[in-house]
Amino acid sequence: MAEATGIKEIIKPENLVYKKTKIMTDNVLSYCPGCGHGTTHRILAEIIDEEGLQSQTIGICPVGCSVLLYNFLDIDWQEAAHGRAPALATAVKRLLPDRFVFTYQGDGDLAAIGTAETIHACNRGENILIIFINNGIYGMTGGQMAPTTLPGMKSSTSPYGRDVKLMGNPLKMTDIVATLPGTYYVTRQSVHTPANVRKTKKAMKKAVQYQKLNKGTCFVEIVSNCPSNWKMTPVESNKWMEENMLPYYPLGDLKVPAEETTQKTINPEKND
Amino acid sequence: MAKIRGSIVVDIDKCKGCEVCRVSCPTGTIAMAKEVNHKGYFYAYPANPDLCIGCANCAMVCPDGVITVYKTKI
Amino acid sequence: MEKELRLMKGNEAVAEAAIRAGADGYFGYPITPQSEILEYLMQANPYTTTGMVVLQAESEVAAINMVYGGAACGKKVMTSSSSPGISLKQEGITYIAGAELPCLIVNVVRGGPGLGTIQPAQSDYFQAVKGGGHGDYHLIVLAPASVQEMADFVDLSFELAFKYRNPVMMLSDGAIGQMMEKVWLSPQKERSKTVPEWATTGKPTTRERNIITSLDLDPNAQESFNKKLIDKYNEIREKEVRFEEFQCEDAEYLFVAYGTSARVCQKAVQLCRAAGIKAGLIRPITLFPFPSKRINELADKMKLILSVEMSAGQMVEDVMLSVNGKVPVYHFGRMGGIVTAPDEVVEFLKSKIIGG
Numbered sequence: 001m002a003e004a005t006g007i008k009e010i011i012k013p014e015n016l017v018y019k020k021t022k023i024m025t026d027n028v029l030s031y032c033p034g035c036g037h038g039t040t041h042r043i044l045a046e047i048i049d050e051e052g053l054q055s056q057t058i059g060i061c062p063v064g065c066s067v068l069l070y071n072f073l074d075i076d077w078q079e080a081a082h083g084r085a086p087a088l089a090t091a092v093k094r095l096l097p098d099r100f101v102f103t104y105q106g107d108g109d110l111a112a113i114g115t116a117e118t119i120h121a122c123n124r125g126e127n128i129l130i131i132f133i134n135n136g137i138y139g140m141t142g143g144q145m146a147p148t149t150l151p152g153m154k155s156s157t158s159p160y161g162r163d164v165k166l167m168g169n170p171l172k173m174t175d176i177v178a179t180l181p182g183t184y185y186v187t188r189q190s191v192h193t194p195a196n197v198r199k200t201k202k203a204m205k206k207a208v209q210y211q212k213l214n215k216g217t218c219f220v221e222i223v224s225n226c227p228s229n230w231k232m233t234p235v236e237s238n239k240w241m242e243e244n245m246l247p248y249y250p251l252g253d254l255k256v257p258a259e260e261t262t263q264k265t266i267n268p269e270k271n272d
Numbered sequence: 273m274a275k276i277r278g279s280i281v282v283d284i285d286k287c288k289g290c291e292v293c294r295v296s297c298p299t300g301t302i303a304m305a306k307e308v309n310h311k312g313y314f315y316a317y318p319a320n321p322d323l324c325i326g327c328a329n330c331a332m333v334c335p336d337g338v339i340t341v342y343k344t345k346i
Numbered sequence: 347m348e349k350e351l352r353l354m355k356g357n358e359a360v361a362e363a364a365i366r367a368g369a370d371g372y373f374g375y376p377i378t379p380q381s382e383i384l385e386y387l388m389q390a391n392p393y394t395t396t397g398m399v400v401l402q403a404e405s406e407v408a409a410i411n412m413v414y415g416g417a418a419c420g421k422k423v424m425t426s427s428s429s430p431g432i433s434l435k436q437e438g439i440t441y442i443a444g445a446e447l448p449c450l451i452v453n454v455v456r457g458g459p460g461l462g463t464i465q466p467a468q469s470d471y472f473q474a475v476k477g478g479g480h481g482d483y484h485l486i487v488l489a490p491a492s493v494q495e496m497a498d499f500v501d502l503s504f505e506l507a508f509k510y511r512n513p514v515m516m517l518s519d520g521a522i523g524q525m526m527e528k529v530w531l532s533p534q535k536e537r538s539k540t541v542p543e544w545a546t547t548g549k550p551t552t553r554e555r556n557i558i559t560s561l562d563l564d565p566n567a568q569e570s571f572n573k574k575l576i577d578k579y580n581e582i583r584e585k586e587v588r589f590e591e592f593q594c595e596d597a598e599y600l601f602v603a604y605g606t607s608a609r610v611c612q613k614a615v616q617l618c619r620a621a622g623i624k625a626g627l628i629r630p631i632t633l634f635p636f637p638s639k640r641i642n643e644l645a646d647k648m649k650l651i652l653s654v655e656m657s658a659g660q661m662v663e664d665v666m667l668s669v670n671g672k673v674p675v676y677h678f679g680r681m682g683g684i685v686t687a688p689d690e691v692v693e694f695l696k697s698k699i700i701g702g
Contacts, residue, residue: 088415
């Protein structure tokens, strides 16, 4: 009983350290247990809240598991056709240049059917943020092979494992867009541990802040899991992701703004 | 020396029992319930509340955002 | 301000009219015979004058989806293309129709199927009028028959598009797009500053969030939406039918033709009259909604009706439905990019009169 009283002492508004942001609606997320989509949504929602961007944000939803994303964040939304989100975002940002415009897309949406839209939006340097969820599978349609499915990885359309001779190699879209002059900040993160969530939030916050500079496309890949279609428990899927996905899709910044790199190289000289 | 004490509140109805919070908890505060919520999930709950240090790791990784965290010094 | 007289190609007239109509954005991709629209806009560079955004997209697919995004912000946006490019745009068009967004799509039709030819044709009638993409929907379809109308219909298209929250297609062809005529251009309109209440421009605290989508996973809700669309299309059928009649008062033989074919038939009517055949012409200006009621009325005093199109016979099906068996209905027209000649039309009509 003494312990229970102790807890009541702790649970007080002044002791609050973490609470779901108001930008997240009360709708129950449509994702399977343990899916990284929800965590990524929350990080994005927190940043929109902290940066005070709710009234200036237009989000573009993809087709895929996150097709119903507009139910979960309390901002204005457009629902794109499969793969076309960067085209919509291009027009929105050009017609409303002072707004914060982002797309949220899965690997099938962004790296297969929407390859052209992704590459050309990045190549034009559209001042948008592209959030790319890569879990190496088509989730919503039931676990088919994605452009990012790992070699040997099983899916419903590569039931004996992805044979790269027959089915091609996993596409590293983030590496590709990092080579384009139009991109300003390109990073690959994950949300499967508390430390990674904190890093991702930092990276995504940077990307959101960079949007205000209108210096090019920011691109944040989140390497994520798909417990249901990988046929694992959420905890197993995160472990499998760490052991298999991350070696192929290593985490970290792929491209940082030139200004920052210059600063880094200049600073040591100053010290001399 | 002041001791850090934390506490979590789980929105049991919205928890999907994925256990990601349980494995992220550094103190073993969280366990999965033996009973299910109305959605049929074995929900997470603070089984050892006195161990909680309010680090918010659980809330950070919770995909469904169902955990609220409090912390104080006593 | 007064109107300005210029000599222009149909394609150029569309581009200039778009700037003057206060359009907010144009998104296009080169394809013959309509590339002048994009070229003209790039040359005019209206971003520096009216603030109109002009962008060459990486594909027709991207261009129409840019239109989708821009329209969802409540902006006056448009694209243009020609037949193979319009086929690519069908995905975006059905999403725009499903999301009930206003926009203008210009199709400067060339012969098909496939890559076909770059010469003028009217073989995209079904695609334009019956839907084109998947699902139950209609575009409002306007058929210009002159460079003047290509200019005038830009403003009209935007007006109808916003009135009904529905995409509008201007169904032109390679002949009208490419030919030069004099055209009276309207004075420059200001770009609209009003934001429709449904537009996604960022959610203020004063309203609920706006969501532009064509998705509804609940079958009952989807069916209700389909019914709502039907009501809208019926209202359009009721209020927006536009057509023009030429010497129909005492006519015994009726041509039905739109666009370039209507111009051909106007000459054919004159040739017929000179030969003692009482011919007349009805020119549908809106292809959806189709002037079915008027054609049905006119059928009462006709001996024969001839639908003239540069196609294998597409609009003729709507003419038949309109006439509903009252009199014989025939189709005549050249294909493959060949513009039908007036005397060919007269000869065909004569053969049917003798044969009948």
